[in-house]
Amino acid sequence: MKQKGKKSINTGVIGIASTGTGYVTAAGFDADILIEPHFLNTALNGDEVEFAVFPQTSKEKITGEITRIVRRAKAEFVGTVDKGKEGALCFVVPDDKKMYTDILIPPAEAKNIHNNVKVLVQITRWNDPRKNPEGRIVRVLGNKGDNDVEMESIVLEKGFQMGFSQTVEREAEALEKRSKPIPHEEIATRRDFRNITTFTIDPEDAKDFDDALSFKVISDDVFEIGVHIADVSHYVRERSALDEEAIRRGVSMYLVDRTIPMLPEVLSNDMCSLNPREDKLTFSAVMTMTGDGHIKNVWLGRTIINSNKRFAYEDAQKVLDEKTGEHHEELHRLNILAKLLRKKRMEGGAVDFEKEEVKFKLDAKGKPVSIEEKPILDAHKLIEEFMILANREVATYLSRNIKRINKGASIYRTHDVPKEDAVRELLFFLRMMGHEIITEGKSISSKELNGIFKKIKGAPEESLVKTVAMRSMAKAIYSIKNIGHYGLALEHYTHFTSPIRRYADILVHRILQKHLDGGHLSKQEGAWYHSVAEALSRREVDAADAERSSIAYKQVEYMMERIGSVYEGVISGITNWGVYVEESRTKASGMVKFKDMKDDMYLFNKETYSLVGKKTKKKYSIGDVVNIKIVGGDLERKTLDYIFV
Secondary structure, rough: OOOOOOEEEEEEEEEOOOOOOOEEEOOOOOOEEEOOOHHHOOOOOOOOEEEEEOOOOOOOOOOOEEEEEEEEEOOEEEEEEOOOOOOOOOEEEEEOOOOOOOEOOOOHHHOOOOOOOEEEEEEOOOOOOOOOOOEEEEEEEEEEHHHHHHHHHHHHHHHOOOEEEHHHHHHHHHHHHHHOOOOHHHOOOOEEEEOOOEEEEOOOOOOOEEEEEEEEEOOOOOOEEEEEEEEEHHHOOOOOHHHHHHHHHEEOOEOOOOOOOOOOOHHHHHOOOOOOOOEEEEOOOEEEEEOOEEEEEEEEEEEEEEEEEEHHHHHHHHHHOOOOOHHHHHHHHHHHOOOOOOOOHHHHHOOOOOOOOOEEEEEEOOOOEEEEOOOOOOHHHHHHHHHHHHHHHHHHHHHEEEHHHHHOOOOEEEEOOOOHHHHHHHHHHHHHHOOOOOOOOOOOHHHHHHHHHHHHHOOOOOOHHHHHHHHOOOOEEEEOOOOOOOOOOOOOOOOOOOOOHHHHHHHHHHHHHHHOOOOOOOHHHHHHHHHHHHHHHHHHHHHHHHHHHHHHHHHHHHHHHOOOOOOEEEEEOOOOOOOEEEEEOOOOOOEEHHOOOOOOOOEEEEOOOOOOOOOOOOOEOOOOOOEEEEEEEEOOOEEEEEEOO
């Protein structure tokens, strides 16, 4: 039933909640427009849509109806074949929780498709919202539950591909043949760092090395630190097949058991990778620094290096701890400088979002045999600080040069201040956790947040509080408009240090070289960079979602092998239907359903987001440490069932 008295037609982008309700974000509206399921008119998550707004009072949410689909965000979905008991009809049940309808496969298409297999399906027709969309099977992926099938399903669902086309592979192979050895003419145009102590520090299982550090003593208290970045833009030229593929992918994707690279391995693991004891072309930010962390001079430009050593983070940390080993003097000095840089950032208003993550040990078939917290080492922080420094200095140079010549644009990594409603929700949550913050104005300061983080360091609720705080923040995005970076408290920031795995960094390299050569982006180029920046921000979100999905899958897979076991956890959320609990060691999230809480009748207090037993007065609140038993789970939905014990 349609409501009467609709206003003018508007356009926006719709997001779909797991409940099937839509929310349209549109210019000119202070809040999202609520679209009830029966007014979606076949709109799917991420679609660009036309919508009409219904009349409402000032106290009501803005509601409306989708009138037309302007552009589909996607037409292909991964799902499981369901032929039902009789096999008369064939549907594909999508993996995507925001896809609220199954897809009907016509009999001719479904004839040779088996039940319970995973497939990639394309929607071919959907004119009537009262009926299921029709589709065709693009690819049969394999049996549900198979590790390789499930991982590929995650990749495809987010619009990525496992491999590369023959055209892209051939271009990469031809490029390798042309580029080895490095021509003397190319070396002559670059600043030579091959005789300066240089090394990489990366994860133990890394195969692509984006960055290296060089260290040179200038005098007793003056040092030259080079941040050397793989010169991917030298090899990947604009409008080539490699470039087009890198734009489409946007980023490399890191699942639990595999990497889906942005570039073919011949580039990412060989030609561009800063492998030890090999001459490599780099783009560098070279800082002359004093012992107290003061930067006297910055040089930016193309270089050539030959890394002396490849460190894993653990190896570098051992050198730092034991104060002996290869390059211990250089590592020691860099670590001191990194701590000074970090201290200055924090004093300048940066937010300490440092949060421990989990790491998996897998068997030969990809099944997790252990899940442990990933430690945060000084070696991690050392690399992080110098990468932040290089990114800051490149962004500062570009911003100031653009302002000086009053021409052109660049790509920045921006992070807006938190929205007022997000701040309110965060403050409410913190109060529920026993942390009262009195804010000045409508925002929350980094000093106040860091104070809370310091207070809860090492406490059971630390991970939960930091997760909620991070979710309340605006998302960092790529933009040609420089509004600064709230989280890092920097006026100028960009991404320059990871061009093997981020296309944005390749673009920044090209822009930087153009400015170093005395040029700038034209107005037409600036418009193109704007559209690409928006697309890259979306791909980054897609990749992050896929990575989280693979982690959740492996957590559930691990825990379902341990049904009946008892663990300690922290209550992370309370709803009308149950209590969410995050297991302390594995960080595996599950739910204790109300129907399984049989010791009492529990009442949900919306004011305090807590449960109170009617008879026993027993109380469950967010942040409480509890004991839970695993009683079940659903690997396909990536959910776990707990009970309190």
